[in-house]
Amino acid sequence: MSPPPRARCCNALTGSRIHRARPPQIQRRASALLVGCALGIASPCLSAEPRLVPGALPDATPNAACAEQRMGALRRAACAIAADIGPVNEGALVVPASIERDASLQRPIELAARMASLIASALGPRVRSVAEPATLSFARSLARSAKQLVFVRIQVADGALRMSAELYPIAGRFWDRVKNPAPDASRRAVASQALDAEAKAFFADAPSQARKIEKIAALDRDTVALACTSAKLGGSVELVLAGRRRVTRARIDKGALAVFAARAWSDVSPVAAHPLREPIAGIATRANDVIDVGSSDRADAVRFDAGLSPLAHLGRRIPWPTGGCSSLLDLSLDGSVTPCAATDPAGSLRFGVEADAIASDAVTLADGSVRVYHALRIANESVALVRDDAGHGIRVEAVGAQLAIADLDLDGQPELVTTRDTLDPAQDFVLVRTWPMTGALVERFRIPVPSGVRALAVCPAQSAGPRILVIATSDELWLVR
Amino acid sequence: MTRVLPAPTISRRVFLTGLAASGSARALGRTHYGGLLRLKLPWPLSAGLDPHDADDALAALLGAALFDCLYARDASGRAYPTLATALPERSATGTRLELRPNLVTAAGHPLDARDVVWSLGRARQRAALGLLERFAEPRLDPAAKLTISFGNADPSELADALSKPVTAILPRHFTRQTLDGTGAFVALLSPDRWLLKRNRFAARGAAFLDAIEIKRAADLADALRSFEAGDTDVGWLGAGYHRARPGAVRFDAGAFGWVVLRTGKDAGGWAAPGVAQRLLDTIAASRLAHLGLYELGESSGITAWGGPPSDLLVPDDCPHLQEIARALAALLTRPGHEVRAVSRTRSELHERRARGAYALLLDFVRTLGPTDADTLLALLTAADPNLARRPPRAATGNARQLARTLPFGVVGTLRISGAHAPDVRGIREWNLAGASR
Numbered sequence: 038m039s040p041p042p043r044a045r046c047c048n049a050l051t052g053s054r055i056h057r058a059r060p061p062q063i064q065r066r067a068s069a070l071l072v073g074c075a076l077g078i079a080s081p082c083l084s085a086e087p088r089l090v091p092g093a094l095p096d097a098t099p100n101a102a103c104a105e106q107r108m109g110a111l112r113r114a115a116c117a118i119a120a121d122i123g124p125v126n127e128g129a130l131v132v133p134a135s136i137e138r139d140a141s142l143q144r145p146i147e148l149a150a151r152m153a154s155l156i157a158s159a160l161g162p163r164v165r166s167v168a169e170p171a172t173l174s175f176a177r178s179l180a181r182s183a184k185q186l187v188f189v190r191i192q193v194a195d196g197a198l199r200m201s202a203e204l205y206p207i208a209g210r211f212w213d214r215v216k217n218p219a220p221d222a223s224r225r226a227v228a229s230q231a232l233d234a235e236a237k238a239f240f241a242d243a244p245s246q247a248r249k250i251e252k253i254a255a256l257d258r259d260t261v262a263l264a265c266t267s268a269k270l271g272g273s274v275e276l277v278l279a280g281r282r283r284v285t286r287a288r289i290d291k292g293a294l295a296v297f298a299a300r301a302w303s304d305v306s307p308v309a310a311h312p313l314r315e316p317i318a319g320i321a322t323r324a325n326d327v328i329d330v331g332s333s334d335r336a337d338a339v340r341f342d343a344g345l346s347p348l349a350h351l352g353r354r355i356p357w358p359t360g361g362c363s364s365l366l367d368l369s370l371d372g373s374v375t376p377c378a379a380t381d382p383a384g385s386l387r388f389g390v391e392a393d394a395i396a397s398d399a400v401t402l403a404d405g406s407v408r409v410y411h412a413l414r415i416a417n418e419s420v421a422l423v424r425d426d427a428g429h430g431i432r433v434e435a436v437g438a439q440l441a442i443a444d445l446d447l448d449g450q451p452e453l454v455t456t457r458d459t460l461d462p463a464q465d466f467v468l469v470r471t472w473p474m475t476g477a478l479v480e481r482f483r484i485p486v487p488s489g490v491r492a493l494a495v496c497p498a499q500s501a502g503p504r505i506l507v508i509a510t511s512d513e514l515w516l517v518r
Numbered sequence: 519m520t521r522v523l524p525a526p527t528i529s530r531r532v533f534l535t536g537l538a539a540s541g542s543a544r545a546l547g548r549t550h551y552g553g554l555l556r557l558k559l560p561w562p563l564s565a566g567l568d569p570h571d572a573d574d575a576l577a578a579l580l581g582a583a584l585f586d587c588l589y590a591r592d593a594s595g596r597a598y599p600t601l602a603t604a605l606p607e608r609s610a611t612g613t614r615l616e617l618r619p620n621l622v623t624a625a626g627h628p629l630d631a632r633d634v635v636w637s638l639g640r641a642r643q644r645a646a647l648g649l650l651e652r653f654a655e656p657r658l659d660p661a662a663k664l665t666i667s668f669g670n671a672d673p674s675e676l677a678d679a680l681s682k683p684v685t686a687i688l689p690r691h692f693t694r695q696t697l698d699g700t701g702a703f704v705a706l707l708s709p710d711r712w713l714l715k716r717n718r719f720a721a722r723g724a725a726f727l728d729a730i731e732i733k734r735a736a737d738l739a740d741a742l743r744s745f746e747a748g749d750t751d752v753g754w755l756g757a758g759y760h761r762a763r764p765g766a767v768r769f770d771a772g773a774f775g776w777v778v779l780r781t782g783k784d785a786g787g788w789a790a791p792g793v794a795q796r797l798l799d800t801i802a803a804s805r806l807a808h809l810g811l812y813e814l815g816e817s818s819g820i821t822a823w824g825g826p827p828s829d830l831l832v833p834d835d836c837p838h839l840q841e842i843a844r845a846l847a848a849l850l851t852r853p854g855h856e857v858r859a860v861s862r863t864r865s866e867l868h869e870r871r872a873r874g875a876y877a878l879l880l881d882f883v884r885t886l887g888p889t890d891a892d893t894l895l896a897l898l899t900a901a902d903p904n905l906a907r908r909p910p911r912a913a914t915g916n917a918r919q920l921a922r923t924l925p926f927g928v929v930g931t932l933r934i935s936g937a938h939a940p941d942v943r944g945i946r947e948w949n950l951a952g953a954s955r
Contacts, residue, residue: 311724314723417550437548457547
């Protein structure tokens with residue numbers, strides 16, 4: 038005699054198929070069993086299924102502690118989820134939902150499994166995960182013996198990975214389940230991250246596309262430094278612009294630059310006692326929406342909050358995007374990276390030369406590890422030195438005054454963005470070259486900029502495609518996609 | 519025949535590197551720091567320079583490289599702050615401006631509001647008399663150490679006046695031989711050679727060049743021969759003596775002053791205002807154009823000095839003025855009314871000039887700026903301080919026409935012009951601070 042449908046349903050599922058990849062037919066069989074369960078008494082199998090609404094997952098404020106650690110997007114998102122969800126019981130189960138996906142996502146199940154595994158690892162050593170997506174009701178069933186369920190929804194859109202996680206208690210005893218078969222989530226967490234090389238490994242390779250350049254009228258004609266903020270993943274491009282008179286935060290909206298915060302330099306830092314004739318400037322966007330801006334025109338670099346209110350004066354320094362600052366000397370920058378403020382984390386890097394342009398970025402490799410790259414232009418020479426934190430380095434000749442380094446195409450290899458060493462604007466161009474692990478630079482493309490380039494920045498992608506290169510000319514901003 | 523002048527591109531006094539000025543379109547290289555620029559000038563080096571003096575040609579040529587004003591002018595003629603923090607502002611207690619904090623001279627001396635008050639008071643008694651007379655004397659603000667007030671001055675007029683090089687801010691320990699300022703260079707002086715070295719404390723940014731070496735040219739030909747031979751990098755007033763140096767790039771950075779012929783008491787009736795100018799207007803331009811003079815007169819009549827036999831006094835340390843004096847003496851002299859060029863020391867000439875104890879005296883007057891009003895004020899200040907205090911309205915800015923009412927005549931205009939070696943940049947506008955190679 039066969040057991041009643043309810044028992045078959047639950048006995049078939051309890052404690053089985055954890056941490057092992059499963060073909061989708063397992064889920065279909067479980068669905069069939071759920072249908073069978075519907076004929077019996079009330080059980081978790083009959084819980085109402087929440088409908089996944091496309092676009093429902095909100096943006097999340099980046100978790101500062103996770104953002105400061107050197108990790109790829111997937112780990113960072115898992116870290117943020119774990120931090121926000123808070124402590125869970127030993128043996129809690131993490132189950133991913135089916136991914137709401139971008140058309141180019143090629144391996145959604147693997148991505149879901151990977152995220153579940155990372156979140157489980159971040160929550161604790163005894164937290165387990167399921168290797169395949171499930172519905173919430175099925176997830177509750179899977180988590181019966183775990184007593185707690187972390188149900189993770191993942192969405193990929195507009196170049197960003199968004200996820201939410203809900204912590205559900207699972208009643209262990211029969212009558213508890215009868216009384217409340219589908220308890221509400223006790224905690225929720227959200228996280229969002231721009232895609233990087235680790236995440237891109239789950240996507241199909243993007244077809245090679247013609248570059249599109251969108252040109253936008255600049256508001257100030259004296260830009261000396263540029264940076265992107267990641268406040269609105271997958272949304273409009275947001276920039277921090279440092280000019281000779283003011284610092285602004287602006288958003289590119291419908292083809293125009295809209296300033297939403299501005300601060301006159303004269304309000305926060307007097308003119309330097311002995312500035313440089315050609316300014317050196319830099320911007321670094323830090324965790325917690327903190328922005329460090331330095332310029333050789335000014336007595337002090339300034340640490341701002343998101344609204345460009347000053348938080349601290351950093352002395353005569355220029356910030357590196359990946360952390361730390363270099364001090365201004367008489368005619369150049371010290372080529373050493375040291376803390377910007379006494380309260381900043383310790384750490385240092387020495388190039389042993391003076392510089393007049395600096396750039397850095399943390400690049401996620403395909404395996405999820407992160408490598409930090411620093412680049413500087415040797416002062417008074419047209420030579421750049423590029424170095425990673427694994428001890429590799431290259432020397433690049435014929436480099437102009439503007440410099441950027443970033444993984445533009447998210448393939449785990451950095452692109453070095455340089456300009457021409459010329460004083461004739463008509464001869465100017467931006468040159469993008471990849472530094473592969475094997476050694477020599479490989480040119481990707483170059484863009485003539487006949488009005489001269491003032492500053493460079495790299496912004497998050499707005500789709501599954503490459504990141505956006507932003508070029509500040511004398512009177513425009515060019516967005517290269 | 520008057521020489522046709524090339525239209526100046528940008529006045530040499532317009533600095534595009536001011537911190538608050540709109541930036542020029544720049545390319546992506548950086549100007550190289552380093553290099554030495556060599557030049558020879560037919561002007562005296564032994565007496566130092568004084569930016570506040572109206573008759574100091576070297577101050578007109580080099581002052582801006584060594585000293586800064588509170589303001590400067592951009593390409594559109596708008597004043598912008600350089601040593602000041604902002605344009606002057608009216609307040610309940612008057613028009614005030616504030617000096618930038620932490621400024622130091624090349625020798626490391628702090629510059630504060632007391633130096634500004636001292637400098638402007640000094641300038642007011644010299645070349646800036648006409649410019650500053652209409653404003654109240656500057657006063658320190660006891661409550662704010664970097665603030666200076668100027669009574670009820672119109673802020674934009676004040677900024678305009680304080681952008682003129684003759685109002686340069688000097689430290690209180692300044693002397694003609696101690697050229698310690700906030701400019702891009704600091705000068706090391708010896709009688710026959712100056713070395714302007716990069717000033718790392720420069721208030722508007724240190725120079726790109728390591729140094730500029732300036733030697734005294736024995737005469738105009740010496741300066742040209744040196745350039746032709748490659749011993750210097752700038753050809754003063756030309757591109758070579760026998761022939762143009764290959765690759766030389768010509769430049770003209772505008773007027774820096776006038777050569778004037780003063781008539782004193784010993785000239786008798788020929789010392790009346792306007793007489794010297796009418797006399798000079800009879801000289802054909804072709805007789806003086808080879809001496810680096812511009813805006814010469816249209817010849818009208820016979821040139822003849824009708825006064826008593828006279829010495830044409832000229833400074834003994836200035837080769838350029840001496841060549842002009844010799845040429846003028848030869849043009850003016852006639853039997854019974856001989857004119858003889860005679861060199862005298864500067865101190866003697868200053869003393870004689872003050873007393874009017876001379877017949878003819880060749881002198882230099884520096885420009886104040888590019889406008890007609892600047893020309894009028896400069897000439898009035900040189901002629902008679904009392905005239906500069908209350909300048910009349912003039913229908914013209916033409917120096918020769920203005921001089922018809924003054925006790926001297928304008929011989930011709932001096933321009934910063936010549937040629938430079940092809941690898942030198944920034945000389946075209948005579949912006950020595952921004953020059954490079």
